[in-house]
Amino acid sequence: xxxRGRGRGPLWGFSEGISLLEMFLRTVLHCLWIGSMTSxxxxxDFNFHDSKxxxxxxxxxxxxxxxxxxxxxxxxxxxxxxxxxLVLGKYPMEHKVGIPEFKYVGNMHGDEVVxxxxxxxxxxxxVKNYGADSTVTRLIDSSRxxxxxxxxxDGFEASAxxxxxxxxxxxxxxxxxxxxxxxxxxxxxxxxxxxPETQAVMSWIQARAVLSANLHGGTVVASYPYDNxxxxxxLVNGVSRSPDHDVxxxxxxxxxxxxxxxxxGTQCGxxxxxxxxxxxxxxxxxxxxxxxxxxxxxxCFEITLELSCCKYPxxxxxxxxxxxxxxxxxxYMQQVHLGVKGQVLDVDGNPIPSxxxxxxxxxxxxxxxxxxxxxxxxxxxxGTYTFVVTVPGRxxxxxxxxxxxxxxxxxxxxxxxxFQSNSPTSDSxxxxxxxxxxxxxxxxAASLQAPHFAILLALAGTxxxxxxxxx
Numbered sequence: 001x002x003x004r005g006r007g008r009g010p011l012w013g014f015s016e017g018i019s020l021l022e023m024f025l026r027t028v029l030h031c032l033w034i035g036s037m038t039s040x041x042x043x044x045d046f047n048f049h050d051s052k053x054x055x056x057x058x059x060x061x062x063x064x065x066x067x068x069x070x071x072x073x074x075x076x077x078x079x080x081x082x083x084x085x086l087v088l089g090k091y092p093m094e095h096k097v098g099i100p101e102f103k104y105v106g107n108m109h110g111d112e113v114v115x116x117x118x119x120x121x122x123x124x125x126x127v128k129n130y131g132a133d134s135t136v137t138r139l140i141d142s143s144r145x146x147x148x149x150x151x152x153x154d155g156f157e158a159s160a161x162x163x164x165x166x167x168x169x170x171x172x173x174x175x176x177x178x179x180x181x182x183x184x185x186x187x188x189x190x191x192x193x194x195x196p197e198t199q200a201v202m203s204w205i206q207a208r209a210v211l212s213a214n215l216h217g218g219t220v221v222a223s224y225p226y227d228n229x230x231x232x233x234x235l236v237n238g239v240s241r242s243p244d245h246d247v248x249x250x251x252x253x254x255x256x257x258x259x260x261x262x263x264x265g266t267q268c269g270x271x272x273x274x275x276x277x278x279x280x281x282x283x284x285x286x287x288x289x290x291x292x293x294x295x296x297x298x299x300c301f302e303i304t305l306e307l308s309c310c311k312y313p314x315x316x317x318x319x320x321x322x323x324x325x326x327x328x329x330x331x332y333m334q335q336v337h338l339g340v341k342g343q344v345l346d347v348d349g350n351p352i353p354s355x356x357x358x359x360x361x362x363x364x365x366x367x368x369x370x371x372x373x374x375x376x377x378x379x380x381x382x383g384t385y386t387f388v389v390t391v392p393g394r395x396x397x398x399x400x401x402x403x404x405x406x407x408x409x410x411x412x413x414x415x416x417x418x419f420q421s422n423s424p425t426s427d428s429x430x431x432x433x434x435x436x437x438x439x440x441x442x443x444x445a446a447s448l449q450a451p452h453f454a455i456l457l458a459l460a461g462t463x464x465x466x467x468x469x470x471x
């Protein structure tokens with residue numbers, strides 16, 4: 001047998017049995033990998049990116065901008081894909097008292113892909129302009145911005161070939177529509193069991209983001225709660241009005257009027273939306289939706305953003321979509337500073353968790369409560385409001401506050417409620433907490449399964465199809 005160079009060390013650290021050809025191929029592959037990582041740093045291309053590419057990109061961003069970003073997973077899809085979230089902020093690793101949390105969610109329906117790419121380009125824009133652009137810098141320094149590019153990565157991978165109207169990738173791997181899978185306070189309809197992706201987001205919501213939007217496709221409009229109604233007092237002239245209807249209209253208009261065309265309301269054929277916004281229920285009834293769940297149970301204001309007439313458009317349109325949405329995405333995030341924020345404290349300065357903080361005239365289904373830090377955040381338009389703060393066993397505290405326009409200064413009004421006595425003085429009790437356990441977490445309404453959906457598409461007209469397949 002020929003000698004393998006016994007007595008000499010392995011060349012360049014490779015084992016003695018590796019040939020020159022193998023060494024060459026490994027070197028080439030290593031260079032290609034380094035090149036791909038470098039290309040992410042240079043910039044994100046306008047193309048559709050699969051789940052693995054997104055993972056590599058987010059890891060690259062987290063590594064290269066580690067002082068103000070952090071990457072974490074909220075769970076896994078049915079097929080085991082990570083649900084990656086990138087957070088950007090002055091304090092990326094943990095919540096800080098007084099710093100509001102914001103979130104964007106994309107690709108809830110796997111075949112609605114524009115929002116997924118817009119969120120990647122938003123990340124790219126934010127990290128490259130931090131420290132250089134004043135709006136971006138103040139946004140990141142004054143809040144924590146959480147971005148989940150894909151809630152349904154399994155659905156995205158199942159969406160080939162692309163289709164403008166519908167594909168099986170709409171659903172998760174278990175054939176469940178994730179936007180019909182959340183607990184619904186207005187309905188007790190039977191449902192599919194809560195899916196892994198849904199449960200991951202429900203748990204994430206309990207971390208108490210203040211403001212959120214979920215990005216869809218199928219038309220161009222900003223939709224706001226409620227999506228459902230049981231015919232109670234919330235139903236007014238066909239609109240299912242929440243106690244914070246005025247705030248939701250403002251939030252929806254903030255996006256539509258900062259978008260280059262959404263506010264015209266006439267983007268996709270016969271459908272017309274004045275100001276480019278709509279109340280969800282007035283458009284059509286949606287049972288088990290995510291935006292109502294955020295608002296009712298998560299103390300998080302969320303709207304739904306429909307960004308494209310075609311759910312899965314050609315990649316060469318992505319650059320135009322980014323130009324249409326960039327200013328709107330930034331302006332909407334800034335609204336996290338609406339209203340008032342602060343803590344409920346005892347006389348010694350200790351935070352009081354689970355104190356009820358209510359605004360007179362706004363009777364929320366689930367009362368707003370302070371978190372473990374005694375914090376509260378309340379999105380309100382500029383004006384005068386009376387607050388009632390209740391702690392069990394103590395006299396309720398009432399205070400009238402004048403609320404300025406917080407987004408202009410990148411900070412809500414700060415006001416702390418301090419209870420002067422630590423001893424019980426009243427028989428008052430806080431309102432019962434609203435949890436999924438109180439409302440049967442498996443009562444998210446039944447989703448439209450694919451076979452029935454195909455029949456409906458065949459029978460429905462153009463307008464009906466849009467209502468069925470949008471969000």
